[in-house]
Amino acid sequence: MKTLILISHPKFEDSGTQQFLKTSFYSLDDVKYQVIDELYADTGKIDIDKEQAALKAFDRIVFQFPMYWYSSPASLKQFMDDVFTRNYIVANRSLKTKELGIVVTLGDAEADFQAGGPEAFTISELLRPFQAFAHKAGMQYLKPFVVDQFGYMDPTQKQRMLIDYLQYLSAEMPLNLANREQWLVGRLQATKEGKSDEQQQAIDLVINSIEDQQNNVESLKEDVKMIRDQEE
Amino acid sequence: MKTLILISHPKFEDSGTQQFLKTSFYSLDDVKYQVIDELYADTGKIDIDKEQAALKAFDRIVFQFPMYWYSSPASLKQFMDDVFTRNYIVANRSLKTKELGIVVTLGDAEADFQAGGPEAFTISELLRPFQAFAHKAGMQYLKPFVVDQFGYMDPTQKQRMLIDYLQYLSAEMPLNLANREQWLVGRLQATKEGKSDEQQQAIDLVINSIEDQQNNVESLKEDVKMIRDQEE
Numbered sequence: 001m002k003t004l005i006l007i008s009h010p011k012f013e014d015s016g017t018q019q020f021l022k023t024s025f026y027s028l029d030d031v032k033y034q035v036i037d038e039l040y041a042d043t044g045k046i047d048i049d050k051e052q053a054a055l056k057a058f059d060r061i062v063f064q065f066p067m068y069w070y071s072s073p074a075s076l077k078q079f080m081d082d083v084f085t086r087n088y089i090v091a092n093r094s095l096k097t098k099e100l101g102i103v104v105t106l107g108d109a110e111a112d113f114q115a116g117g118p119e120a121f122t123i124s125e126l127l128r129p130f131q132a133f134a135h136k137a138g139m140q141y142l143k144p145f146v147v148d149q150f151g152y153m154d155p156t157q158k159q160r161m162l163i164d165y166l167q168y169l170s171a172e173m174p175l176n177l178a179n180r181e182q183w184l185v186g187r188l189q190a191t192k193e194g195k196s197d198e199q200q201q202a203i204d205l206v207i208n209s210i211e212d213q214q215n216n217v218e219s220l221k222e223d224v225k226m227i228r229d230q231e232e
Numbered sequence: 233m234k235t236l237i238l239i240s241h242p243k244f245e246d247s248g249t250q251q252f253l254k255t256s257f258y259s260l261d262d263v264k265y266q267v268i269d270e271l272y273a274d275t276g277k278i279d280i281d282k283e284q285a286a287l288k289a290f291d292r293i294v295f296q297f298p299m300y301w302y303s304s305p306a307s308l309k310q311f312m313d314d315v316f317t318r319n320y321i322v323a324n325r326s327l328k329t330k331e332l333g334i335v336v337t338l339g340d341a342e343a344d345f346q347a348g349g350p351e352a353f354t355i356s357e358l359l360r361p362f363q364a365f366a367h368k369a370g371m372q373y374l375k376p377f378v379v380d381q382f383g384y385m386d387p388t389q390k391q392r393m394l395i396d397y398l399q400y401l402s403a404e405m406p407l408n409l410a411n412r413e414q415w416l417v418g419r420l421q422a423t424k425e426g427k428s429d430e431q432q433q434a435i436d437l438v439i440n441s442i443e444d445q446q447n448n449v450e451s452l453k454e455d456v457k458m459i460r461d462q463e464e
Contacts (some may be wrong), residue, residue: 010313044276069312070361071303078306081242120367125360128353129302135352 003169004058005033005103008065008076012037015066017105017150024162031169032058036075051083056094061139062101062169063130070126080133089137096138101168102130106148142173177217181210235401236290237265237335240297240308244269247298249337249382256394263401264290268307283315288326293371294333294401295362302358312365321369328370333400334362338380374405413446 005025012018012035025031039046055061065072088094104123106113113119113126123146124131134141145168147161167175171183188207192200237257244250244267257263271278287293297304320326336355338345345351345358355378366373377400379393399407403415420439424432 069309069316070364071309074306074310074313077301077303077309080301081306084301119364121360121364125357126364128357128360132302132351132353132358 001030001060001170001172002058003028003031003060003062003101004055005031005062005064005169006076006079007033007035008037008063008073008079009035010037010073010075017066017147018064020150020158020162021064021103021147021165024166025169028166028170033064036079037073040075040078046079046082048083048085051079052085052088052094055083058098060099060101060142060169061095062103064103066105066107067126070121071129084133084137093138098139099142099173100130100134100137100139101142102127102144103165103168104144104146105150106146108148110146110148140173142168143175178214181214185210233262233292233402233404234290235260235263235292235294235333236287237263237294237296237401238308238311239265239267240269240295240305240311241267242269242305242307249298249379250296252382252390252394253296253335253379253397256398257401260398260402265296268311269305272307272310278311278314280315280317283311284317284320284326287315290330292331292333292374292401293327294335296335298337298339299358302353303361316365316369325370330371331374331405332362332366332369332371333374334359334376335397335400336376336378337382338378340380342378342380372405374400375407409449410446413442417442 007018009015009018022033025033039051063072063076065076068074071077104127106123108119110123111117113121113123115121123144127144131141133139145165147165150158150161153161164175167180167183172179185207188203188210192203195203239250241247241250254265257265271283295304295308297308300306303309336359338355340351342355343349345353345355347353355376359376363373365371377397379397382390382393385393396407399412399415404411417439420435420442424435427435
């Protein structure tokens with residue numbers, strides 16, 4: 001599965017959050033990224049045909065941006081207005097069945113975004129225009145990945161967030177336990193390459209232990225299902 | 233009351249709807265308009281200090297735009313990202329107590345915008361980011377003025393829409409009957425200037441008749457209130 005991250009950020013190089021996230025997606029072969037602002041930097045115009053053609057190669061398209069006035073920065077909107085012509089999206093359904101993910105970073109706590117909170121509206125509500133776009137394009141709208149108050153995270157929290165982020169970029173959706181574990185096994189398999197026999201055996205041991213756990217979970221699920229069925 | 237219309241439209245001069253609306257706001261002394269795209273046309277940058285200072289002179293600020301991918305075109309977002317600094321909006325509360333109106337034009341029928349309809353989400357939901365902005369800025373968010381399928385309107389419908397639009401720009405809010413009539417009387421008074429005595433008398437007659445109607449409505453309201461009170 002191939003993923004394209006379209007980043008909208010007027011100061012991408014200066015953003016600690018963006019640079020932290022950037023270090024991670026180099027480790028995934030099938031994930032590419034593009035900073036939209038850089039596409040417009042030279043002439044203020046982009047090559048629409050080229051961008052339209054390029055998008056078709058990906059299965060998951062991720063818009064990544066800091067929330068500016070309850071939406072993306074202007075550069076992503078400009079990209080959408082320019083590249084997502086009616087012909088491309090509606091007549092030719094060029095992005096149909098692809099997934100649309102959103103990675104949004106917040107300076108405030110996510111809990112502030114709710115009725116009665118200082119921001120009054122939820123992230124779901126504020127991102128509705130993107131959801132409506134996915135609906136129109138026939139794309140599958142993924143649950144947004146929210147990074148709030150990155151500056152307050154300790155190193156452990158950052159590492160955990162990074163794993164979640166990598167899974168958001170490249171694991172099968174939805175991100176349930178089974179898909180997360182499958183992703184992890186895949187990543188471990190990939191790291192075996194070029195390692196010594198001993199190291200490979202150690203990794204295999206970890207993989208086996210994850211797969212054993214998966215089997216346990218599956219068997220537990222079966223048990224729960226049987227009990228439920230008997231109750232009804 | 234002074235109103236500023238901030239228009240976001242990449243092809244303002246070519247838009248039949250925008251040009252039709254434009255003919256009308258010349259007739260109102262206290263209404264000014266600015267096409268945002270023209271502000272950016274020369275250098276791609278705008279004079280932020282100048283725009284911040286200019287906005288303070290107005291009581292009602294109206295964002296006017298065609299709906300592009302369920303939001304405004306990029307130029308309005310760029311203007312918001314540039315001009316509405318945190319300092320200007322949050323620290324200094326520079327737009328506090330001003331009104332924020334939205335005039336949005338749709339190619340599709342407004343009725344398409346609802347759950348189960350082809351556009352799936354309501355205009356209220358899609359404009360949530362603007363409402364959240366108004367909330368943050370301490371502005372009063374006005375009920376948006378929606379112009380749908382302008383191309384299908386007959387001349388009478390267009391004229392009626394134009395009156396509603398002029399009232400949206402310059403009448404006291406909310407747009408109830410009393411405020412609409414007060415606006416109409418004000419407009420009639422203004423047209424008396426420079427007219428012959430005979431014409432002025434004719435206009436006075438119309439004004440008197442409107443005011444009589446208002447008194448009738450007021451007295452009817454009193455009656456209804458009394459009946460209700462007795463019922464309780």
